[in-house]
Amino acid sequence: MNxxxxxxxxxxxxxxxxxxxxxxxxxxxEFGWNGTTVAIIAQRAGxxxxxxxxxxxxxxxxxxxxxxxxxxxxxxxxxxxxxQLPQGQARLEAVVDLLLNLYTxxxxxxxxxxxIAASTDEALRPVIVPLEARVGREAHRVALELLGVDEDxxxxxxxxxxxxxxxxxxxxxxxLTDDARRRxxxxxxxxxxxxxxxxxxxxxxx
Amino acid sequence: MNxxxxxxxxxxxxxxxxxxxxxxxxxxxEFGWNGTTVAIIAQRAGxxxxxxxxxxxxxxxxxxxxxxxxxxxxxxxxxxxxxQLPQGQARLEAVVDLLLNLYTxxxxxxxxxxxIAASTDEALRPVIVPLEARVGREAHRVALELLGVDEDxxxxxxxxxxxxxxxxxxxxxxxLTDDARRRxxxxxxxxxxxxxxxxxxxxxxx
Numbered sequence: 001m002n003x004x005x006x007x008x009x010x011x012x013x014x015x016x017x018x019x020x021x022x023x024x025x026x027x028x029x030e031f032g033w034n035g036t037t038v039a040i041i042a043q044r045a046g047x048x049x050x051x052x053x054x055x056x057x058x059x060x061x062x063x064x065x066x067x068x069x070x071x072x073x074x075x076x077x078x079x080x081x082x083x084q085l086p087q088g089q090a091r092l093e094a095v096v097d098l099l100l101n102l103y104t105x106x107x108x109x110x111x112x113x114x115x116i117a118a119s120t121d122e123a124l125r126p127v128i129v130p131l132e133a134r135v136g137r138e139a140h141r142v143a144l145e146l147l148g149v150d151e152d153x154x155x156x157x158x159x160x161x162x163x164x165x166x167x168x169x170x171x172x173x174x175x176l177t178d179d180a181r182r183r184x185x186x187x188x189x190x191x192x193x194x195x196x197x198x199x200x201x202x203x204x205x206x
Numbered sequence: 207m208n209x210x211x212x213x214x215x216x217x218x219x220x221x222x223x224x225x226x227x228x229x230x231x232x233x234x235x236e237f238g239w240n241g242t243t244v245a246i247i248a249q250r251a252g253x254x255x256x257x258x259x260x261x262x263x264x265x266x267x268x269x270x271x272x273x274x275x276x277x278x279x280x281x282x283x284x285x286x287x288x289x290q291l292p293q294g295q296a297r298l299e300a301v302v303d304l305l306l307n308l309y310t311x312x313x314x315x316x317x318x319x320x321x322i323a324a325s326t327d328e329a330l331r332p333v334i335v336p337l338e339a340r341v342g343r344e345a346h347r348v349a350l351e352l353l354g355v356d357e358d359x360x361x362x363x364x365x366x367x368x369x370x371x372x373x374x375x376x377x378x379x380x381x382l383t384d385d386a387r388r389r390x391x392x393x394x395x396x397x398x399x400x401x402x403x404x405x406x407x408x409x410x411x412x
Contacts, residue, residue, distance in 0.1 A: 030326065032238075032240075032322070034238075034240065034241075035240075109322070109325060112318070112322055112378075113322060115378065115381050115382060116238070116315070116318055116319060116322060116381070118382055119315060119381050119382055120236065125382065128382065129382050129383060132382065155395045155398065158391050158392050158394070158395035158396075159395060159399070161388070161392060162372055162392050162395065162396060164375075165372055165375035165376050165378075165379060165392070166368055166371055166372045166375055167375065168374075168375035168378050168379070169370075169371035169372055169373065169374035169375030169376075169377075169378070170371050170375075171375075172318075172321065172371075172374050172375070172378065173371060173374070175321050175322070175325050176321060176324055176325055176331065176334065176335050176338065177335060182367070185364050186364050186367060186368050186371065188364070189361045189364035189365055189368065190364075190368060192361065192403075193365070193399055193403050196402065196403060197398075197399045197402060197403070
């Protein structure tokens with residue numbers, strides 16, 4: 001049934017879906033979980049409530065799509081930026097800079113709203129936990145790849161995990177004040193520590 | 207005017223104040239900033255609304271007192287636990303274990319609620335930012351002392367800061383699921399890294 005007439009409609013449908021997801025991300029960051037309803041998201045997206053509910057039956061469905069989108073966007077952004085990093089001596093610090101700045105944008109605030117809401121909302125929790133686990137695993141995989149680490153070496157897995165946990169802690173520290181100057185110094189020192197302590201597979205500094 | 211008759215009243219007043227602060231901490235953790243009003247706190251504390259407003263004129267006043275209390279309680283708890291730590295070889299990992307578990311309790315959830323609320327609430331933000339800076343400085347001071355670090359050595363300050371940022375990241379990771387097993391491995395590895403990378407003043411392992 002792939003007639004020419006269907007194409008534009010499918011595309012319209014994709015655009016609507018995407019606008020709803022974008023609006024959901026914005027609303028979650030602005031109003032939190034409690035303040036974000038399908039009606040408010042639809043209004044922000046410029047979509048009728050009926051059309052919104054055609055795409056996403058419940059608020060939970062929309063949030064699942066939004067979190068998945070955020071996770072994928074983050075990993076994609078990471079890969080794009082990583083492709084532009086220098087090779088050689090300077091690479092390790094550039095990679096660490098990238099990783100430790102992962103959670104300093106508005107996406108992190110949205111994620112925080114959801115985590116906190118899920119920590120007390122019994123309906124939201126089972127939705128968020130497996131999603132977060134998946135997004136977290138993907139971030140770990142990319143970090144491992146960028147740092148060029150052999151995960152079989154003792155301690156390597158934990159140091160990569162600690163790098164991402166540190167990144168989330170730095171994201172928190174950046175929530176209320178611009179923490180960029182302090183973070184830059186931590187990036188420098190963390191890169192030095194990883195250079196000494198992290199057994200590398202592919203010789204980042206070669 | 208320190209007559210015997212005044213003593214019990216002062217004590218009652220202190221008890222009421224303390225009950226209001228405890229209730230504020232509980233309510234913030236449970237309902238977040240938006241859901242926490244003076245009326246709800248008073249009810250939880252078993253205190254009349256008038257009495258609550260005698261002690262704390264506004265919700266902001268109560269929250270300042272609650273955050274200060276949380277910060278002091280945390281540092282006090284840290285000192286008490288630190289006093290019981292072993293000396294010698296085992297001390298460094300025990301200290302790291304203490305620090306990286308700082309933000310895994312219910313107090314952290316309360317703090318998170320406030321940080322997120324302050325990130326979008328223009329009235330709350332100027333209240334929370336200086337308070338958090340003060341609490342953060344105190345945590346840094348204690349961490350420095352426990353790790354026995356000479357902060358004048360290059361990189362030492364950043365590694366102690368990174369340890370506390372990592373602790374907050376681990377607190378986030380523990381919000382939705384029990385992350386204790388993974389955290390224990392990170393504690394072990396981080397203690398090893400600090401043992402190698404952190405210039406120590408007072409010879410922790412001596």
